[in-house]
Amino acid sequence: MSEPVTFGVAQEQDWSSLSEDEFRSVVRTEFEAHYPEALRYSPRRLLWSENGDWFRRMARKGWIAPNWPARFGGMGLDPAKLLIFLEEQERWGIGRFQDHGVLMVGPVLMRFGTDDQRSRYLPPILRCEQRWCQGYSEPDSGSDLASLRTEAVRDGDEFVINGQKIWTTMAYDVDHIFVLVRTDPKGKKQEGISFFLVDLASPGIEVRKIRDIAGHDELCEVFFDNVRVHERDLVGDINQGWTIAKSLLGFERISLGSPKLPEYGLQVLASLADACGLGDDPVFRDKFSSLQLDVAHLGAIYGRFASQAARGEPLGPDVSLLKIFATELFQRIADLIIEVAGPAGGLAGEVAMGGRARNLLGPYFKARPATIYGGSNEIQRNIIARQVLNLPTR
């Protein structure tokens, strides 16, 4: 219980002594009592100027890093309680902040980093003073990420980075980026990639926003023009970046397949149908119950993988099915919302209908990129075909 805390604040109690139901109740009570009503279920990502107060509060409370061990200032939750924490966040409509520092950088440094890197980066991440984005995709390297060409060339005890990253989420609202860069252009493409930590204030970096089709500015391009990074910000060994990047996929693959987004879509659909007087329409009801059944069965199969993760067992390539099924189901629900809305289905922003206002296109635009990011569904199908079904390559 009284494990010495290296960074951050000590936990108010030993979460492992609570049952899962008790823990859920503690978390739910906290969220419901303190999360600002106006920020719930935002159809777009919130800016740090909007949700910073809430997450600084979580940081002071020691709840900012539920996935980290307690000795590093995290909550030290086991996988089952971590899923509960994330479920409760989503249930209450609490948007994520740019939490790549907590989700990715922390776990990477704990596993691959040096003591120096841990002491320089973990405390500011825990205090929300440093927030991070992920520099993976490039204009010519999307699904074929390992072909990336942004390069880092050694110059004394520094590396000089040149190139371009793209589809970087909210790069303008954070201060650091972790990047995959090419440090060896020869040999197998996966074996010449390294993982660097970079301050976005470094000279030579330029961030440009990309307006998306929903009208939001969440995605960015990040340009590197002779950006100098000290060798102490290289994580792991040189050319080991691909291994590090892959080690981060574990939890992401299960969270992208959570039934929460489809459940949210179904909720919008049900209340909209009611407002449109379609509640008893047999055609609508059959379509709705079909989607409802899909959501229920997604929950059943999600439960199978979640309990596998909760037992600490590694997830196999079959987990890709969660992401495919969840995201395509969310799209089918979002499509039906628009269909049911009739002429209102083309209206942007909050639309009044039956005495309530809903963002009818919110689910649609949330669902659209879900089948692309985190490894497109086509790539996920390739993975299953090869690694699960053992289908031949020639």
Place this chain on the structure above:
Amino acid sequence: MSDDILDMLKRSVEGYVAKDPERVRRHRGVFPYHSVDAWDEMAGQGWLSILVPEALGGLGLGLAPAAEVARVMGQAAQIEPFTAVGVFAAALLAGTGHPTAADDLAMLMAGTQLVGVAWQNERGSIELSACGVRASTTEGKILLNGVTRFAAPAAADAFVVLARCDAGLGLYWVPSDAPGVTVVSELAADGSALARIELRDAECRGELSGGAQAEQVLTRALDMSLVVAASELLGVMDGALAMTLEFLRTRRQFGVAIGSFQVLQHRAVDLWMQREITEAAVNAAVSLLESGADTPEQGAAASGAKARAAQAALYVCGQSVQLHGAIGFADEYGLGLYLNRSLSLGAWLGGAAQHRARFASYTPLDVRDATASAVAA
């Protein structure tokens, strides 16, 4: 102890399937539409006693092993009426608690009496109150009149018939050869058959169960049968998918294995996904039904599993034929046994749309929407 029994059971099912995979071809379309020898063997191995409580002479093993037996049968596209008799009729007779039901149940378990359940009306509604038979009492005799249809197995020696009566609903024991009873076989796609039963002043020896108890007992037995039928359909999908994946790996065209084509790979993944989702739905429903007390969630889960399995099996088997090309359409090849089984089993006890509707009836539209905000009228 029960682990040993389960293990024995599993081995006996696998042995039965492996011993004579071509059995189905000899018995399809020919009365009594299954192998009598195989049926005796199943009874001897205790398959028909799995769900029956020990107090009634059964093994009392519960739903999960029954679902497992059905799944293995499905993997070999067998048409013996295990689910209809060993689950639906057995669970129903055991549930009534009626003294004569216990004797009939003993003969059912021994394989000496084939029993079916007749509960649906002429057009196959799954509403119990819509059943097509009426029971009336005249001069101390119970007489049944009406038509009931889609009862399995068609060759049953006797049926438990659902009828409307003064107390609401009742369950009645009707031997197939009793006066006033006409049983006609309707052939199913897989070569099994369902019974259409016409009752004209058919005299019946007494009520097995009546009123609210009859409805509750039948609902429980039906829910268990839906889940086991879904598990059997899961096995059918397994069988079709295994053949299809092997074909994709070995069939060569244009100088390569056709399974190397991405469009076929992605199709195969979609079939496999439906198989995995069906398995999760079946397992969740089995756990929920085994968790005891009757709840509406059990009916929703059972109908949900049946709707999923029926739709997924038809999709997987139909697409399996497509992925094979012409050979998949040849009876001799064997893929058709799965497709035909998925057609028959998917429709039996009600098809996907009917069970989606039953699922929906347990889960009303939830119109609370946390994401909507009130606006001034």
